[in-house]
Amino acid sequence: METIYRRPALLADLPTHYCPGCGHGTVHRLVAETIEGLGIGSRTICVAPVGCAVLAYKYFVLDCCVAAHGRAPAMATGLKRVLPDRVIFTYQGDGDLASIGGNEILHAALRGEPITIIFVNNGVYGMTGGQMAPTTPLGMRTTSSPLGRDSQQQGYPIHLPELLAALPGVAYAARRSTHSVAEIRRARQAIQRAFTVQLRGLGLGIVELLGACPTNWQVTPVEALEFIEQVMLPVYPLGEFKVAAELGA
Amino acid sequence: MARELWKGNEALAEAAVRAGAEAFFGYPITPQTELLEYMARRMPELGRTFLQAESEIAAIHMVYGAACAGVRALSSSSSPGISLMQEGLSYLAGSEVPCVLVDIMRGGPGLGNIQPSQSDYFQLTRSAGHGDFHPLVLAPSTVQEAVDLMYASFDLAFGWRTLVILAGDGTLGQMMEPVEMPPMRALAVERPDWALTGAAGRSPRVISSLYLDAAELEQSNLRLQAKLQQMAATQQRWESFCVEDADYLVVAFGTVARIAQSAVRAARRAGIRVGLFRPVTLWPYPRQPLDAICPQLRGVLVVEMNGGQMVEDVRCVVRERVPVRFLGHLGGVIPMPDEIEAELAQLVSLSGRAAFS
CATH class of the missing domain: 3.40.50.920 (Rossmann fold)
Incomplete structure (x- = not known):
């Protein structure tokens, strides 16, 4: 009998702490599959964030460390500089990467650090209970924007891959989603490319992945997928914003 | 070896190099900048890592990352920069990852000035970051002693799995004195058994300061406290x-x-x-x-x-x-x-x- 579906070897056989319908489970799987597929598991180090994915080290069967909030790109820089032949990736949420860690990701990108950034965007601070993130769409109600995000008061959502794509140090920048099977397949390809640019020493690779947060969006897991399509996608267009020429089509 | 005239900041840098420092991450701030400038020249010359970070915050987290790989990593700064680094110092302490930091103290509070001061005493000995910990704090009074203590600091840091801070005031960083430099040490080849190197042929390792369970965090803290007590009993120098x-x-x-x-x-x-x-x-x-x-x-x-x-x-x-x-x-x-x-x-x-x- 042919096995057509199994748990990736680099994902621990554990129940996760993630809520039902959470996007992290899908993204964890895609990352583990990619690392396994590239055959780099024994030389890959994960830098986990502060936020819902803080426990990523429990699930990835990899050497892992946990950075302070937002500092994962700096920690990854330190690791990569002393271990240039290892593969270093950070796994970060939107509050971690786009808010408190804005300076660290900007400068890691400016330096063209050959590291991979897996960036999960669900438009809220999940771990602390659904506060407004820099990625919260305009009009969306959160516990810290109870009247809905107002651009006059709280500014505009950040489009990080588009911003970083402008920097010469960035070799790959894309946004993908996890709300449908077709998009998950594209997401897997983007994650693979974000690792490949590191393996080829081309620069920093970043993939933003739109992920569901049914708990803090206060919808069911199925409704959350519709929420991505109807609320997130109009704000966050999917696509590849930078693909290093050396990567090919 | 002959005695040579060295400026304090540069002497500290060379002593770190000779003690086997493999990576330096820092940010310019008076009155310690010569240390960073010296490293910018010296480390690449030896094929080692030098990186000017975008901030002191990033610098200490880069040190944290490099130190997680088990290498001898250091940073240097001065009072306002140390304030920014405190976040990283607490994480280093919480995960017992060793590193060395130099604080060439200047006048405060706030921006203060760039004149010599010893006003970080409380900060370094009592509140180097949130949570219960103390770094090992060494206070040299001459450039020679700064060199000797720096030369010993990585052994102390790795031996105790602790943060070692060399605290000098601006005078020490800026003045020149005759110094006998210690010999160049060979770099460590073996990495410690906790270092992250990629889990080739062994089970994965985790470096974290997170213990969600109260009893587990208390146990971790009690281990740390026991170590600090042992350090307090055996590491007093005067x-x-x-x-x-x-x-x-x-x-x-x-x-x-x-x-x-x-x-x-x-x-x-x-x-x-x-x-x-x-x-x-x-x-x-x-x-x-x-x-x-x-x-x-x-x-x-x-x-x-x-x-x-x-x-x-x-x-x-x-x-x-x-x-x-x-x-x-x-x-x-x-x-x-x-x-x-x-x-x-x-x-x-x-x-x-x-x-x-």
């Missing part, structure tokens, strides 16, 4: 001068101790039996040796370049057995020997009877 027959004691650290030594000599010439006690470790504070001197004393004078910080440790040890006076200058003003002598004279007159030999 130097004393003319204490054998002393009736009075001046306590000072860093460059202030050198000024105090001049004052002690002058006071001795004037007939006051006074000695000098100079803590080399600020944490752990050399309580036992200071305590051992106390019974013979009639009074203590503490001199610092701050508003009175170490004096609290001294008072803890002296426990009101004799008067403890404090002379402090702040904001970059350096105490002069004649002021210290005048304070000593005051102390002698206040402590009841003069102690002329």
